[in-house]
Structure formats: structure tokens, C-alpha cells
Amino acid sequence: MTKKFSQEHEWIELEDGVATVGITDYAQQSLGDIVYVELPEVGKKLTKDGDAAVVESVKAASDVYAPLDGEIVEINEELDANPGLVNEAPEAEGWFFKMTLSDESQLDELMDEAAYKEFVEGL
Amino acid sequence: MVGQWSAMFRNDCPGEGRVDQQTELLKTALYDLHVELGAKMVPFAGYDMPVQYPLGVKGEHLHTRAKAGLFDVSHMGQVRLTGENREAELEKLVPGDIAILKPGRTRYSAFTQDDGTILDDLMITNAGDSLFLVINAACKDDDIVHMRANLGDGVSLEEIDDRALLALQGPDAAKVLARFAPAVADLKFMSFAEIEIAGSPCFVTRSGYTGEDGYEISVPNADAEALARKFLAEEEVEAIGLGARDSLRLEAGLCLYGNDIDTTTTPVEGDLNWIINKRRREEGGFKGADVILDQLENGADRKRVGIKPEGKAPAREHTQILNTDGEEIGEITSGGFGPTVDGPIAMGYVAIEFSKPGTKVNLMVRGKARPAEVVELPFAPHRYFRG
Numbered sequence: 001m002t003k004k005f006s007q008e009h010e011w012i013e014l015e016d017g018v019a020t021v022g023i024t025d026y027a028q029q030s031l032g033d034i035v036y037v038e039l040p041e042v043g044k045k046l047t048k049d050g051d052a053a054v055v056e057s058v059k060a061a062s063d064v065y066a067p068l069d070g071e072i073v074e075i076n077e078e079l080d081a082n083p084g085l086v087n088e089a090p091e092a093e094g095w096f097f098k099m100t101l102s103d104e105s106q107l108d109e110l111m112d113e114a115a116y117k118e119f120v121e122g123l
Numbered sequence: 124m125v126g127q128w129s130a131m132f133r134n135d136c137p138g139e140g141r142v143d144q145q146t147e148l149l150k151t152a153l154y155d156l157h158v159e160l161g162a163k164m165v166p167f168a169g170y171d172m173p174v175q176y177p178l179g180v181k182g183e184h185l186h187t188r189a190k191a192g193l194f195d196v197s198h199m200g201q202v203r204l205t206g207e208n209r210e211a212e213l214e215k216l217v218p219g220d221i222a223i224l225k226p227g228r229t230r231y232s233a234f235t236q237d238d239g240t241i242l243d244d245l246m247i248t249n250a251g252d253s254l255f256l257v258i259n260a261a262c263k264d265d266d267i268v269h270m271r272a273n274l275g276d277g278v279s280l281e282e283i284d285d286r287a288l289l290a291l292q293g294p295d296a297a298k299v300l301a302r303f304a305p306a307v308a309d310l311k312f313m314s315f316a317e318i319e320i321a322g323s324p325c326f327v328t329r330s331g332y333t334g335e336d337g338y339e340i341s342v343p344n345a346d347a348e349a350l351a352r353k354f355l356a357e358e359e360v361e362a363i364g365l366g367a368r369d370s371l372r373l374e375a376g377l378c379l380y381g382n383d384i385d386t387t388t389t390p391v392e393g394d395l396n397w398i399i400n401k402r403r404r405e406e407g408g409f410k411g412a413d414v415i416l417d418q419l420e421n422g423a424d425r426k427r428v429g430i431k432p433e434g435k436a437p438a439r440e441h442t443q444i445l446n447t448d449g450e451e452i453g454e455i456t457s458g459g460f461g462p463t464v465d466g467p468i469a470m471g472y473v474a475i476e477f478s479k480p481g482t483k484v485n486l487m488v489r490g491k492a493r494p495a496e497v498v499e500l501p502f503a504p505h506r507y508f509r510g
Binding site for chain 2: 032035054056057058060080
């Protein structure tokens with residue numbers, strides 16, 4: 001069970017064939033106070049780098065992209081009532097959705113934690 | 124995935140090209156202080172300005188409504204008009220009654236064009252021996268060209284570029300400022316005085332753009348940072364960036380030039396009829412008077428209104444507004460999240476028959492029609508000090 005990261009500041013963690021996806025701590029800090037999260041419907045098919053969700057802060061709306069190909073199996077209903085969870089615990093309770101992966105080998109295209117940390121430091 | 128600030132504040136002026144071509148961003152007298160305070164700096168109207176501090180937009184917004192916030196608005200233009208006919212000459216360019224403005228009083232107005240649309244909105248103060256104007260940052264070069272071209276020979280225009288402009292806003296603003304200058308307590312909303320604050324000769328107006336009680340303080344550049352530090356040392360005061368300035372003014376139902384009013388909208392369409400008093404309606408004599416007076420008499424086809432989305436999704440500027448039959452009736456011009464309201468809020472233009480508060484409309488956000496309602500402005504009640 002390892003966590004991988006995309007250049008678009010999403011994290012993805014695979015466990016028992018289901019991947020949990022959210023935005024990184026760096027992303028939530030850049031966005032500021034999150035006031036609304038629009039999540040995809042369960043059953044929606046996602047394409048890597050395609051639109052998956054929208055996160056809105058006081059200042060702007062930002063797209064969240066699918067880190068990999070797959071299908072939504074669960075969304076974090078808590079975020080509707082409490083979008084601030086994304087600021088408080090972006091890489092835990094503030095997860096966005098769970099998805100099955102069409103091709104688990106795509107995970108290899110993403111960064112591991114050390115590589116992402118380096119990537120962010122270079123921004 | 125991180126939103127762009129520049130996209131959020133259009134703040135266009137007809138001559139904004141000049142700003143885009145500028146290679147080096149201008150800095151206000153408080154630039155070093157903003158950086159020291161940890162502000163996120165962004166380009167705005169040609170200046171490098173603080174959009175937020177570590178407290179964040181929401182925290183800064185709520186703090187201003189609860190206590191007091193300090194804003195650097197030095198990017199705005201400050202202009203002084205002198206000359207005997209200054210009131211009558213300025214009245215050719217704005218629809219407000221300037222002749223009636225007593226010394227020490229301030230008025231909100233707008234520069235109009237021949238077609239009745241708005242070139243900029245501004246604050247006009249009768250400073251006794253002169254008129255003191257505060258104009259928008261992105262428009263100031265154009266405004267000055269416009270005034271120089273149109274004000275009669277008897278009027279001299281002086282651009283005041285050796286002064287910063289600070290805004291201290293919020294329910295505790297009066298208490299805080301009175302510690303440095305007791306005389307400010309007696310100023311009423313939209314009043315002006317030249318007052319020494321902490322030893323510095325300031326122009327103080329009891330005004331602002333947050334809907335709260337507060338002051339705008341024009342202070343010599345050389346004293347600006349020291350004065351800002353003095354205010355920030357008071358326990359009630361936090362530094363507030365452009366992000367919260369925008370959400371505060373939107374909740375207060377106040378127009379952002381370039382978004383809610385511009386060279387495609389008239390004061391009547393913009394629901395600013397109140398800036399034109401009886402005498403000016405009768406006499407006209409300002410640019411675009413024929414169009415504007417006709418609209419005052421016969422109504423305009425569209426109007427700026429408050430819009431409250433029913434759900435939680437904010438509707439941003441340029442969002443299409445539809446009637447309940449799915450026909451397009453207008454567009455959102457400012458929209459976002461109101462921290463005090465704790466929900467999405469917006470302003471926009473709708474066809475006049477849909478402008479009545481309580482009218483149900485739909486907003487097209489990401490291809491989905493979402494229910495909303497036309498509402499009275501402001502979203503957060505004004506709390507001005509009227510004495």
C-alpha cells in the first residue's frame with residue numbers, strides 16, 4: 001500500500017484493488033479555504049488527466065483531474081457538509097473519491113512521496 | 124489545478140493595455156511590509172499587491188467584520204483639483220451634485236461617457252480649497268487623460284503620487300484610530316478631515332468599501348509603513364489582502380469596476396440611480412445625460428441585482444443566468460463565496476422583467492442549471508457610522 005502523487009497535486013492510494021484519491025497538502029494550502037467540492041457520480045468512468053471533480057475556494061474554482069483511468073465506486077459524502085475537511089486533513093479524512101483502476105501498472109507513471117516532495121520544492 | 128488570481132479580478136479599464144505592456148510591476152510604500160508579513164503577492168492593475176496573508180481570505184474577511192482590518196489601497200489614484208470653477212467643471216463629467224457638496228463631505232460618483240456608460244467610479248471629497256478624488260488603480264491613467272481633456276482651463280489637476288492610501292475597516296476601526304487621533308471619532312460616514320495621525324499629516328475620510336464602519340487614510344509615503352505598523356500592533360487589527368477586500372465588497376453589494384460596471388453599463392442599469400440627485404436629473408449637463416435621463420424616465424432594459432444560489436456551489440463571473448423556462452436573461456458579473464453569509468453569493472445583470480427580488484432563476488454552472496433567486500442587496504447589512 002503506497003501513496004503516489006500526480007503533477008496536478010492529487011494523491012492516490014491503492015488498497016485491495018480500490019484507489020482513494022484526494023488533493024495534496026500543498027494543493028489545499030495553495031487554494032486556501034475550501035468552501036465547496038463538486039464530486040463525480042458513482043459509476044462515472046474516468047480517463048487519466050480528464051476532469052474528475054471541482055474544488056472551490058473563496059477566491060476561485062479549480063479542476064481536479066483523474067490521476068489514472070478507472071471508475072468511481074465511492075465519493076466522500078462528508079465533504080458536502082464540511083468542505084473544510086480538505087484543508088484540515090487533505091491526505092486523510094478530506095479524501096475526494098474512491099475508484100477502481102483499469103490498469104494498475106499506470107501507477108508506475110506517478111511520483112512516489114520523495115519525488116513529489118522534490119517536485120513541489122522546485123515549484 | 125490552482126486557480127489564477129489574475130483571472131478573478133478582471134478590473135479592466137479601456138486602456139488596460141498599457142498595464143499589460145508594463146514589464147516591471149509597481150510597488151506601494153507598504154510592499155516590504157506585505158512581504159515581511161508573509162503575504163502572497165499577485166499582479167493587480169500594474170502593482171504587486173497582497174492578495175492574502177497567512178490568515179487566509181476567509182479568516183481575514185471574518186476578522187474585518189468582527190474587529191478591524193487594515194488594507195493597503197495605495198494602488199488607487201489620488202487626485203486634487205483646484206481652480207475656481209472646479210465643482211461646475213467636474214459636474215460635466217459626473218452625474219453627481221458636486222455644487223451642493225459641503226467642505227468636509229465625500230460623495231460616491233462615476234465618470235460617464237457620451238453613450239451613458241461608465242468610465243470609472245470614484246470618491247469625490249470637498250476638501251475646502253480643492254476637490255480630492257480617489258479613482259480606481261486600473262483606470263487612473265485614463266481618468267487623468269479624460270479629466271485633463273475635458274476640465275476647463277480654470278481647473279488644475281494634481282496627481283498625488285507621494286501619498287499612500289490605507290483603509291482601516293470594521294466595527295473596531297473607530298476605537299483603534301481614535302487612540303492615535305481622537306478627532307476621528309466625530310467624523311460621520313462620508314465625511315473628511317485633515318488630521319494629524321501619530322504625527323503625520325493625513326487626509327481622513329470615514330468611508331470604505333467593505334460595508335463596515337471605517338476610514339480611508341491618505342498618508343505621506345514616507346510615513347505609511349510606520350503608521351501601518353502602529354495600527355497592526357493594536358490587538359484588534361489584522362492585515363487584509365485583496366481577496367477579502369473582494370468578498371467583503373461583494374457581500375456589501377458594492378460594484379467592482381471592470382466586473383459589475385464598465386463601459387457597457389450605465390448608472391441606471393447598474394442600479395446606481397441614487398448617485399444622480401434631483402437637480403442633476405432636471406438640469407442634465409453631464410456626459411451621456413440624454414441616455415441616462417431617458418433611462419431614468421422610461422427605465423432600462425436590464426438591471427444589476429443580487430443573486431443567491433440555492434445550493435452550495437458558487438457561480439463565478441460570466442455565469443449565464445436563465446429564466447425558469449431555460450432562456451438566457453443575463454450574466455453574473457461578480458460571484459463567489461460570502462464568509463459572513465456562509466454560502467455562495469453573486470451579483471449580475473438580468474432583463475428588467477426578472478429583476479424583482481424573489482424571482483426564481485437558474486445559473487448555468489459547469490453545464491448544469493442550478494436554482495437561484497434574485498435578492499435585495501446587500502447580503503451583509505451596512506454598518507456605517509451616521510452619527
